[in-house]
Amino acid sequence: MKHLLATTALILAAGSAHAEGKLSLYHWFEYIPQELLDKFAAEYGVEVTLDTYDSNEAMLAALKAGKLGQYDLAVPGDYMVEIMRVDGLLDSFTPAELPNFGNIAPEWVDVPFDPGREHSIPYQWGATAFSVNRDVYDGPIDSLGVIFTPPDALKGKINVLDSQGEVLALGSIFLGIPQCSTDRAQLQALNDMLLAAKPDWASFGSDTAKDVLVSGDAAAGMIYNGFSAKARAEGANVEYAWPKEGYVVWMDNVVLLKDAPNRDNALKFMNFLLEPENAAAVTNYAAYAAGVTGVEPFLDEAIRTSPENNPPEGARKGQFVQACDEASQKMYDAIWTNLKK
Amino acid sequence: MAGFLPKSGAESTGYRGLVGPLLLPTWVMVGVFLVIPVALMAIYSFLTKEFRGGVIWDFTLAAYDQFFFNRGLFGDEPPSIEWTYIAIFWRSVWQAGVATLLCLAVGFPTAWFIATRPAAQRGVWLFLVTVPYWVNLLIRTVSLKFLLRDNGPLNGSLMSLGLIDGPLPLVNTDLAVQLGLFYSYLPFMVLPIYAAVERYNFALSEAAADLYASRWVTLREIVLPVVRPGIVAGCILVFVPSLGAFLAPDLLGGAKTFMIGSLIDEQFKGSQGNWPFGAAVSMILMTLVMIVLILYARAQAKAERRS
Numbered sequence: 001m002k003h004l005l006a007t008t009a010l011i012l013a014a015g016s017a018h019a020e021g022k023l024s025l026y027h028w029f030e031y032i033p034q035e036l037l038d039k040f041a042a043e044y045g046v047e048v049t050l051d052t053y054d055s056n057e058a059m060l061a062a063l064k065a066g067k068l069g070q071y072d073l074a075v076p077g078d079y080m081v082e083i084m085r086v087d088g089l090l091d092s093f094t095p096a097e098l099p100n101f102g103n104i105a106p107e108w109v110d111v112p113f114d115p116g117r118e119h120s121i122p123y124q125w126g127a128t129a130f131s132v133n134r135d136v137y138d139g140p141i142d143s144l145g146v147i148f149t150p151p152d153a154l155k156g157k158i159n160v161l162d163s164q165g166e167v168l169a170l171g172s173i174f175l176g177i178p179q180c181s182t183d184r185a186q187l188q189a190l191n192d193m194l195l196a197a198k199p200d201w202a203s204f205g206s207d208t209a210k211d212v213l214v215s216g217d218a219a220a221g222m223i224y225n226g227f228s229a230k231a232r233a234e235g236a237n238v239e240y241a242w243p244k245e246g247y248v249v250w251m252d253n254v255v256l257l258k259d260a261p262n263r264d265n266a267l268k269f270m271n272f273l274l275e276p277e278n279a280a281a282v283t284n285y286a287a288y289a290a291g292v293t294g295v296e297p298f299l300d301e302a303i304r305t306s307p308e309n310n311p312p313e314g315a316r317k318g319q320f321v322q323a324c325d326e327a328s329q330k331m332y333d334a335i336w337t338n339l340k341k
Numbered sequence: 342m343a344g345f346l347p348k349s350g351a352e353s354t355g356y357r358g359l360v361g362p363l364l365l366p367t368w369v370m371v372g373v374f375l376v377i378p379v380a381l382m383a384i385y386s387f388l389t390k391e392f393r394g395g396v397i398w399d400f401t402l403a404a405y406d407q408f409f410f411n412r413g414l415f416g417d418e419p420p421s422i423e424w425t426y427i428a429i430f431w432r433s434v435w436q437a438g439v440a441t442l443l444c445l446a447v448g449f450p451t452a453w454f455i456a457t458r459p460a461a462q463r464g465v466w467l468f469l470v471t472v473p474y475w476v477n478l479l480i481r482t483v484s485l486k487f488l489l490r491d492n493g494p495l496n497g498s499l500m501s502l503g504l505i506d507g508p509l510p511l512v513n514t515d516l517a518v519q520l521g522l523f524y525s526y527l528p529f530m531v532l533p534i535y536a537a538v539e540r541y542n543f544a545l546s547e548a549a550a551d552l553y554a555s556r557w558v559t560l561r562e563i564v565l566p567v568v569r570p571g572i573v574a575g576c577i578l579v580f581v582p583s584l585g586a587f588l589a590p591d592l593l594g595g596a597k598t599f600m601i602g603s604l605i606d607e608q609f610k611g612s613q614g615n616w617p618f619g620a621a622v623s624m625i626l627m628t629l630v631m632i633v634l635i636l637y638a639r640a641q642a643k644a645e646r647r648s
Binding site: 057064083159215329330331335337338 | 414
């Protein structure tokens with residue numbers, strides 16, 4: 001009898017949660033701890049459903065193919081926020097609708113892809129540069145030249161990301177030329193520099209960027225800082241570089257989708273994610289940085305002090321990979337095809 | 342490939358009136374899974390690329406132009422022949438060809454061995470050939486990478502035996518890609534050859550030996566012509582999928598250079614995608630494969646008329 005009562009109570013509880021409404025997330029795979037979703041569901045009595053994608057482009061394609069209107073929130077990367085914003089896929093909100101808006105770290109409020117944060121809030125951000133295996137190479141790693149004009153010790157042992165955006169942006173930063181340039185001399189220089197560097201590279205791989213460093217297949221590699229931290233945690237003697245020329249930063253952002261079926265709950269969830277404790281929970285799970293002030297007390301010690309997450313004093317600011325217009329993008333496509341042909 | 346099928350017996354008359362309805366499932370299959378997708382691909386290859394993926398419904402030859410003509414990095418030089426994609430095709434044909442030869446070199450003896458076991462054992466041997474293929478292709482390819490890498494077991498054991506001083510560079514090479522393709526498609530070579538050898542009448546070999554034919558002559562003049570359809574079927578079944586493969590080139594070859602498969606893949610992923618171009622490359626690839634198959638079918642028909 002007791003058991004029956006408990007079951008009934010459970011059903012009633014579930015029913016009442018249902019009544020409070022739903023929240024439909026479209027999110028990267030393995031990028032949010034289940035406990036955090038459960039916490040939100042319990043606090044607000046909202047039933048949370050989560051569908052996942054594995055690339056910004058897959059997400060964009062799915063939304064364009066008719067899934068817009070099914071989801072409340074998605075988590076696009078920086079350049080994809082801009083694309084979605086320009087394509088009119090995003091709803092906007094005012095800071096007044098998010099009581100925790102002020103928790104966004106000041107440097108991440110006025111971002112180029114969403115000036116003033118009308119459609120998005122920071123989720124996680126990280127840097128993309130390179131790491132070297134210190135067992136193989138003990139020279140300086142303060143320059144992107146380690147990848148693009150490598151020292152003899154690293155020739156033929158370098159993995160680069162199999163990603164046009166990051167490779168061409170890092171190459172441009174190395175040469176000190178703007179992204180999305182239409183200047184012929186600059187583009188030709190970028191093309192020639194990459195073609196000259198390629199014989200020194202062993203492989204192209206993004207998903208494998210960590211594994212090749214851990215396994216020893218590569219002694220240096222372009223890599224995301226969080227990925228490099230994982231390589232170190234798995235026992236590889238790798239050091240992540242903060243190059244003097246600059247580096248690429250990326251930021252994933254929670255965006256409010258147009259035609260969100262549960263707009264109110266979506267805003268509640270965004271506000272929830274801007275609580276330092278909750279932002280820290282994501283960081284502790286994903287091992288990137290939050291872009292929210294006040295998270296430090298809630299961070300795991302290892303993440304709070306990790307060299308991959310804390311640029312040294314005086315490090316230059318990173319650059320976002322810019323979304324080029326069609327005319328210049330065409331030339332960057334040609335350079336990439338040239339590099340991989 | 343109708344040539345491999347046993348000749349049907351006397352034509353049956355009982356079903357004559359039902360031929361149309363009975364063939365319906367076949368036509369549905371052919372229509373839904375062959376004609377419609379290919380037609381879609383053909384249409385897309387003539388559409389205009391939409392920036393960041395997708396198409397605009399304006400007909401153009403731009404995708405084929407991009408394939409065949411080089412207009413320089415900035416697109417304003419006078420057109421010359423574009424070798425980039427031809428080179429990518431050639432590389433893929435070469436890799437697939439080597440993989441096919443490797444499969445043939447290993448698959449033929451394997452099939453022969455199995456077909457010459459007592460009938461009760463053959464099932465077990467065939468079973469053993471197919472067991473690895475219960476595992477997902479991706480996992481098998483990654484496992485092969487583990488075996489081949491610089492500090493993997495293969496290099497490790499060669500070094501501990503003192504045969505080599507430093508690790509052989511195996512991953513990120515063409516050889517690794519060929520090995521990957523070979524391993525991926527080996528059963529497609531073994532099974533058709535097995536089917537052909539199994540039907541081979543070994544009394545023919547004995548007769549040849551009685552007539553003082555050497556083993557080599559027996560193989561060349563008697564065995565090969567009889568099992569040839571199986572060999573050709575195996576070669577086609579290995580070569581065609583190898584041509585479009587992109588897992589092995591990406592994982593084992595280091596993705597440094599495009600193969601046809603990865604070139605097409607690239608056109609449909611990422612915000613830099615170009616769907617019409619991807620469709621055009623697919624159409625060109627399919628046309629090439631069709632030409633090879635038609636040539637083969639004609640040669641087969643000719644051979645049948647002779648015999």
